Amino acid sequence: MSNGLMGMTPTSEYERQIKSPGGIYQNATGSSPTIAQGLNMTPTTTAPVFQMTPPESAYSTGYSPQEQASLLGTIPVAEESRGLLSGLSGGGGVSNLLGAGAGALLAQQAYRRLGNIGDRAMTGAEEIAQLGLEQTQFRPFTVTSATGGMFGVDPQGGTTMTLSPEEQALQSSLLGGAGQFFGQAQMPTAEREAAIYDRMRATMSPEEERQRLALEERLASQGRLGVRTAQYGGAPEQFAMAQAQEEARNRAMLGAMQQAQTEQAQQAALGQQFLGSGYIPQGQLIAATQPAMTTAQIQQRGQLEGAGLFGEARMSGLEALLSSGIGQANLFGQIGSGLLSQSLQPVLQPQSSSIEDLIKQYGIGKVQELLGLGG
Amino acid sequence: MSQELKSINLIAPAFRGVNTEDSPIAQDPSFADVADNAVIDKRGRIAARKGFEVITTSATPLGSNPITVIHEFEDGAGVTEVLSAGNNKIFKGTTALTDITPGSYTINDNNWKVVNFNNKAYFFQKNQEPVVYDGTSAVKLSTVSGAAGITGKYGNEVLSAFGRLWVAGVTNDTSTIYWSDLLIGHDFSGGTSGSINLDKVWPDGYDEVVALSAHNNLLIIFGRHSIVVYQGAEAPATMSLADTINGVGCVDRDTVQYTGTDVIFLSHTGLRSFGRVIQEKSMPITSLSKTVTKDIIALLQNETESFRSVYSPEESFYLITFVGQTTTYCFDTRGTLEDGSFRATRWPSSIFKAYERLQNGKVYIGTTHGISEYKGYTDNNAKYRFRYYSPSLTFGDPSRVKFLKKIKPTIIGGNTSSIFMKFAYDFNTAYRTTEFTTGNQLPAYFGINEFHGDDPGDESNPLSEFTAGKLTSQVSLNAAGGGTSIVVGLEADINGSELSLQEINILALIGKIL
Numbered sequence: 001m002s003n004g005l006m007g008m009t010p011t012s013e014y015e016r017q018i019k020s021p022g023g024i025y026q027n028a029t030g031s032s033p034t035i036a037q038g039l040n041m042t043p044t045t046t047a048p049v050f051q052m053t054p055p056e057s058a059y060s061t062g063y064s065p066q067e068q069a070s071l072l073g074t075i076p077v078a079e080e081s082r083g084l085l086s087g088l089s090g091g092g093g094v095s096n097l098l099g100a101g102a103g104a105l106l107a108q109q110a111y112r113r114l115g116n117i118g119d120r121a122m123t124g125a126e127e128i129a130q131l132g133l134e135q136t137q138f139r140p141f142t143v144t145s146a147t148g149g150m151f152g153v154d155p156q157g158g159t160t161m162t163l164s165p166e167e168q169a170l171q172s173s174l175l176g177g178a179g180q181f182f183g184q185a186q187m188p189t190a191e192r193e194a195a196i197y198d199r200m201r202a203t204m205s206p207e208e209e210r211q212r213l214a215l216e217e218r219l220a221s222q223g224r225l226g227v228r229t230a231q232y233g234g235a236p237e238q239f240a241m242a243q244a245q246e247e248a249r250n251r252a253m254l255g256a257m258q259q260a261q262t263e264q265a266q267q268a269a270l271g272q273q274f275l276g277s278g279y280i281p282q283g284q285l286i287a288a289t290q291p292a293m294t295t296a297q298i299q300q301r302g303q304l305e306g307a308g309l310f311g312e313a314r315m316s317g318l319e320a321l322l323s324s325g326i327g328q329a330n331l332f333g334q335i336g337s338g339l340l341s342q343s344l345q346p347v348l349q350p351q352s353s354s355i356e357d358l359i360k361q362y363g364i365g366k367v368q369e370l371l372g373l374g375g
Numbered sequence: 376m377s378q379e380l381k382s383i384n385l386i387a388p389a390f391r392g393v394n395t396e397d398s399p400i401a402q403d404p405s406f407a408d409v410a411d412n413a414v415i416d417k418r419g420r421i422a423a424r425k426g427f428e429v430i431t432t433s434a435t436p437l438g439s440n441p442i443t444v445i446h447e448f449e450d451g452a453g454v455t456e457v458l459s460a461g462n463n464k465i466f467k468g469t470t471a472l473t474d475i476t477p478g479s480y481t482i483n484d485n486n487w488k489v490v491n492f493n494n495k496a497y498f499f500q501k502n503q504e505p506v507v508y509d510g511t512s513a514v515k516l517s518t519v520s521g522a523a524g525i526t527g528k529y530g531n532e533v534l535s536a537f538g539r540l541w542v543a544g545v546t547n548d549t550s551t552i553y554w555s556d557l558l559i560g561h562d563f564s565g566g567t568s569g570s571i572n573l574d575k576v577w578p579d580g581y582d583e584v585v586a587l588s589a590h591n592n593l594l595i596i597f598g599r600h601s602i603v604v605y606q607g608a609e610a611p612a613t614m615s616l617a618d619t620i621n622g623v624g625c626v627d628r629d630t631v632q633y634t635g636t637d638v639i640f641l642s643h644t645g646l647r648s649f650g651r652v653i654q655e656k657s658m659p660i661t662s663l664s665k666t667v668t669k670d671i672i673a674l675l676q677n678e679t680e681s682f683r684s685v686y687s688p689e690e691s692f693y694l695i696t697f698v699g700q701t702t703t704y705c706f707d708t709r710g711t712l713e714d715g716s717f718r719a720t721r722w723p724s725s726i727f728k729a730y731e732r733l734q735n736g737k738v739y740i741g742t743t744h745g746i747s748e749y750k751g752y753t754d755n756n757a758k759y760r761f762r763y764y765s766p767s768l769t770f771g772d773p774s775r776v777k778f779l780k781k782i783k784p785t786i787i788g789g790n791t792s793s794i795f796m797k798f799a800y801d802f803n804t805a806y807r808t809t810e811f812t813t814g815n816q817l818p819a820y821f822g823i824n825e826f827h828g829d830d831p832g833d834e835s836n837p838l839s840e841f842t843a844g845k846l847t848s849q850v851s852l853n854a855a856g857g858g859t860s861i862v863v864g865l866e867a868d869i870n871g872s873e874l875s876l877q878e879i880n881i882l883a884l885i886g887k888i889l
Contacts, residue, residue, distance in 0.1 A: 223603060223616030226551070226572025230524075230565050236612050 100343030106336025113329035117322050124318040128311050135307035143292040149285035151292075167281035174278035181271030189260040196256035204252065208245055215241055378884055380780055383770050385863070385879040389413075389421040389763055392707065392718030394666040399802075400773065400860060402766035406666070408862070409764035410720040412869065414692060415707040420787070422875035423761035423867070424705065424722060425690075426754040430469045431745025437462045437472065442741030443681070445731035446489035448496040450510045455734060458496055458508060459746060460487045465498065465506060465513055469739075469746045475513045477506060486681060488628060490535040492560045501531035502546055507561065516561050524564025528553050532628045535560075536589030537608045539568075543596075544628070549583030550574045552596065554611045569611055576603055578621040586628035590638045590649065593617060597625035597640060623647060626675055632686035632693055634708060639663065639693055641682065645671045646695065646706060646717070663693075663706060665716035674700055685730030687738050690749070693717070694730060701725050726754075751871070758870035765879075767802060767860040774888045777861060779854035781882035782809070784865060786848040789813030790872035794848075796865055800858025807856065813848035816872065847877070854881075859889060 142152040148164025163171060215237055219225045224235050232239035389407030392415065399408060407413075407421065416422035431442075444460040448467075458475075459466045463482040466472035476482060487498045487506075497516070498506040505516040505525065517525040530553070531544030540555040542563070550573045556566030573584065573596065582598030589595070594608035601624055606617040623642050625631060630641035639648045646664035664671050680699030686692075686708070696703040703725040706717035729741025738749035747755065770777060782796055792813050797806035863881065867874055 220575060221616070223573070223576040223605065223619075224571065224614070225575045227569065227612060228571070229567065229569030229612045230556075231567050231569070232612060 100340050103336040103339030103341070103343060106332045106339065108336070110329040110332035110336060113325060113332065117325040117329065120325075121318060121322050124321075125315070128314045128318070131314070132307050132311045135310060136304055141292070141296060143285075143289040145285050145288040147281070147284070149281060149288070151285055151289045161282060161285055163281050163285065167285075171278050171281050174274045174280075178271045178274035178278055181267045181274060185264050185267035185271060189257070189264055192260040192263065193253075193256045196259050197253055200252040200256060201249070204248060208248075211241060380882045381770070381885050383768070383881045383883060385765065385768075385881065386877075387420050388765060388863075388876060388879055390415060390419045390718070391712060392421075392666060392720055394766070395670055396666050396668055399766040400769060404765055404768055406766055407720075407763055408766045409762055409864070411723050411762040412759050413720040413761055413763065414690075414705055415709070415718050415720070416873075416875050417691075418875070420875045420877055421720070421763055422787075423752065423869040423873060424720075425749050425873075426751050426757075426759060426869070427727075427740045427742070427747035427749055428751050428753075429742070429744040429747045429755050430739075431472060431747075432470045434472070434743070434745040436464060436466060436474050437743065437745060439743060440485075441726075441728040441743040442466075442746055443485040443728050444487045444489060445729045445739045445741050445746060446496065447731055447733050447739075448489075448491055448508065448510070449734070451494040454510075456510070457731070457733075457739065457746065458489060459729070459741065460485050460489075460498070461728075461741065465508075467508075472745060475508065477512075477514050477518075480504070480506070480515055486531075488531070488533050490533050490540070492535040492540055493558050495560060497533060497535070497540060497560055499530055499533035499542060501544060502529055504529060505533075519561040521559070522561040524553075524562065524568065528563050532584065532587055534587035534589060536587075536594070537611070539611070541587050541594070543584035543587055550577070550581075552584060552587070567612065571611070573598075573603060576616065576619075577601055578603070578619040582624065585625045586631045586640065588631050588633070588638050588640075590633065595638065595649070597628075597631065599624040599626070600643075627682040629682045630684045630695055632684050634686055634693075635688070639684075639686065641671070641675070641684070641695055643672070643675060644668065646693075646704075662715065663711070663717045664704070664719060665714050666712070667704065667719045667721075670721075671704065674702055674704075683728065683730050685732050685738060687732050687736070687749075689732075689736040690738065694722075694727075696725055696727050696730070698728055703727060724759075752869050752873055753871055758868045760866055761869050761874060762864070762866045763876055764797070764864035765862055767862050768881075769860050770883065770885075772885070773859055776857050776859055776886035776889055778857035778884040778886055779861060779881060780884055781880075782852045782854050782863065783849060783880040783882070784852075785877035785879070786813050786850075786867075787846065787875040787877050788816065788873045789848055789867065790816040792867050792870065792872060792874060794865060794867045796852050796863075798854055798856075798864065799862045800856055801860055802862070803858075806862075806864060807854070809852045809854075811848075811850045811852065813874075814846075816846055857884075857886060 138155060138157060140153050140155045142150060144150050145164075147167055149167055150160075150162040152160040152162075154160070216225065219227070219235055219237065227235040227238075229235070234242075385404045388404055389410050391403070391405040392407065393410045394402060394406035395408070397406070402408075410421055412424050413421050414424045440462040442459045442461040444458075446458045447455050448458050449455045456467055457469045459472065463485060464474050464476045465482070465487075467475050482503060484500055484503060487500045487503075489496055489498050491497075494509070496508040498508070498513070505528070506513050507516050507519060516522055527545065527548070528542050529545060530542035532542070534541040538557050540560040541552055542554075543549075543552045545551065545553075551570050552573070553563055553570045554568060556562040556568045559566065562568055573582070577598060578601050582601050584596055585599055586597040587595070588597065589608070592606070592608075594605040594614065596603045596605065600622065602620040603616060604618040604620075605614045607614040623644070625640045626643060627641065630639075632639045634648075637648045639646060641647070645662055645668040648663050662668070674697045678697045678699050683694075683696045683698055685694050687694075688708070691707060691709045693706045693708055694703055695706070701724055703722035705720045705722060707719075708717060711717055726742050727740050728743075729739075731739045731741075733739060740747045740749055742755075744755055753759070779798060782798065784794070784796060786794060790813065794811050794813060796809045796811065799806040861881075861883075863879055865876060865879070
């Protein structure tokens with residue numbers, strides 16, 4: 001059954017953690033992501049990737065009733081209101097006066113409560129932000145490749161790559177070879193040209209010697225070894241052979257120059273290849289980290305989403321709390337304004353009727369709670 | 376009872392020339408043991424050679440020195456001119472020797488080799504800067520406009536062939552042949568000029584170039600001990616070796632003569648010739664002096680000066696003169712003997728220092744008198760002696776003693792010459808001599824004008840021949856003595872008339888066996 005972790009097979013502990021409220025990605029130790037397996041890598045995380053501190057209650061404002069009461073503030077006039085209301089229940093004009101006083105008092109309470117609610121909302125938002133920062137903080141991790149290379153990320157985001165000894169040796173060899181090839185490519189070609197020319201001449205010389213001997217024998221058989229001409233120097237055949245040999249030498253020289261230049265290019269290309277190959281272990285290590293990076297990104301995304309959800313929930317709770325506070329303040333205000341308006345009516349109506357109306361409307365407990373008369 | 380005289384007829388004695396190689400006792404009487412100042416005449420008989428008539432009227436530029444080089448120069452227009460050298464000078468002309476030695480050029484030797492090449496005559500000799508004659512004047516080759524590479528090319532041998540000058544015999548570089556640029560005889564360092572060193576070509580490892588020859592489209596290079604032949608010399612850079620001959624070389628560049636179909640040269644083993652290559656690639660060599668090889672070798676070994684030779688198809692001979700030993704051998708080129716050798720005669724006391732056969736067939740001779748022509752029968756109006764001696768004759772029976780009774784020589788020509796008939800027995804050199812005089816060959820005339828000469832061309836004074844004179848002299852000479860072998864000789868002073876020995880008929884009494 002997919003658990004939404006990109007094919008990673010969570011362990012029971014991991015599953016427990018990830019399924020626990022607010023425990024997403026708390027510990028990935030022992031997990032075996034299938035992608036990493038597919039890449040022939042077994043990235044392991046030796047520490048929780050993104051450890052989040054779960055909120056104590058994701059389904060409330062996060063405040064205990066005492067805190068909520070604190071946030072909403074005690075109503076200093078509760079006792080007064082309780083006495084006032086008690087007194088209201090006793091009689092008529094006094095009752096109206098008392099009702100007016102209570103209404104004013106309640107309006108004042110409502111005003112104060114609204115001011116306190118803003119301050120508490122500010123404080124609550126800052127706490128949520130602080131928690132969000134903590135929850136989205138980067139978690140260091142290390143990736144170990146199948147060949148023994150290690151890729152580590154420290155808490156500051158710095159990375160450290162360590163190749164295995166074999167890879168280190170191979171890299172040293174390749175980079176050393178690259179240095180040699182580049183060094184050879186940078187050397188002047190004259191010496192190499194001479195060496196190539198000498199080798200070519202060494203190859204050509206025996207045949208030239210055979211040809212020379214053959215010509216010598218032919219000239220000897222023709223009695224022409226001693227021929228010297230102004231036109232050719234020696235016999236025409238000797239001239240032709242000398243010319244051919246000189247041309248061959250020239251071609252060999254040019255060929256040696258071209259060969260030296262080709263070899264120079266080859267050295268440079270080999271150096272390039274070696275240089276590139278020298279970085280393959282490192283590249284492969286970096287490549288091996290890509291699945292882990294993806295996993296980390298997924299984890300980070302979950303972490304961020306969790307933090308967002310957490311923030312939103314807290315904000316919702318806070319908003320509900322604030323709404324309830326506002327509602328309470330409004331209620332105070334309405335009660336206060338009702339009491340005040342009734343008390344200022346020219347025809348006094350039995351006071352009790354208004355209170356009675358409130359009691360009828362909200363219940364005695366609620367009215368007592370609003371008025372702070374409850375136990 | 377008297378015994379019958381046996382007639383032994385020596386017909387055309389010595390018509391095969393001198394033979395000093397075979398045993399004299401068993402020789403064919405057609406050979407001669409001695410044939411001095413003799414040639415084989417047009418009828419195959421042994422005869423007196425011609426003498427020389429001096430052409431030069433004044434040999435003052437020569438001083439007391441001989442003409443050592445004669446060369447006929449022919450320019451592009453076909454005009455010929457005789458060039459010569461002697462007394463460290465170069466001359467042109469024949470009757471008057473005009474000194475054309477380049478100015479400020481001190482010549483130290485007279486052993487020039489002269490060739491015609493591209494309308495010029497080039498003079499080369501060892502260690503002397505070459506000279507070129509353009510038909511007007513002679514200059515040092517290096518002073519010719521465009522001359523290049525002359526230094527170091529002071530060769531002893533030069534050949535004009537294949538459109539180039541070929542030079543060899545440079546001091547300290549005796550194995551190298553240099554060739555000039557095509558048709559430019561004064562450029563030895565540009566164009567298609569070049570050289571070839573034969574150090575690695577000589578078949579016997581080492582030799583030096585003595586002479587060069589072009590024959591049958593081949594370049595023949597004569598070393599002292601070997602010969603190498605190149606083909607394709609039209610393009611010297613690519614010419615290739617065609618043949619090598621080991622053990623036969625040439626002793627001197629001036630012994631090489633072209634006969635048109637062959638090349639004759641003198642080697643250390645006698646006179647040699649290349650046979651014309653017909654089909655086979657090899658170059659057969661034929662010895663031409665087998666009958667006098669030892670004599671030739673002896674002369675070679677003792678020669679300290681120079682050699683001079685000439686080939687004359689008109690006279691049908693090849694003359695080779697050993698200048699230092701004043702001896703000339705004459706080889707008849709009309710044909711060869713069975714063994715392939717030429718018929719040879721000897722011209723002793725030869726003062727000939729240079730030869731040149733002109734295009735008109737005349738043979739010019741260089742002597743201290745200047746330039747002479749091989750003609751007449753006196754040596755500059757001096758008589759010379761013709762000598763013939765047969766080999767030892769046994770008449771087919773060397774065991775029996777012979778008693779000469781009569782000697783009947785038949786002499787052609789002579790014109791009242793004194794003939795000395797000689798004979799000796801058994802290799803004795805003390806010859807018995809009988810002298811006789813040949814007939815007068817001068818014709819007798821009638822109706823001859825007393826005050827006019829014998830000019831037959833003078834139509835106003837016609838001469839009428841009365842008698843042709845006595846051209847043939849046959850005498851019968853008494854002889855005495857006896858022996859198993861007999862040598863018959865004949866000597867005659869040649870003094871203006873030719874003389875040939877037609878035959879000698881000997882009547883002998885054959886005696887007992889010794």
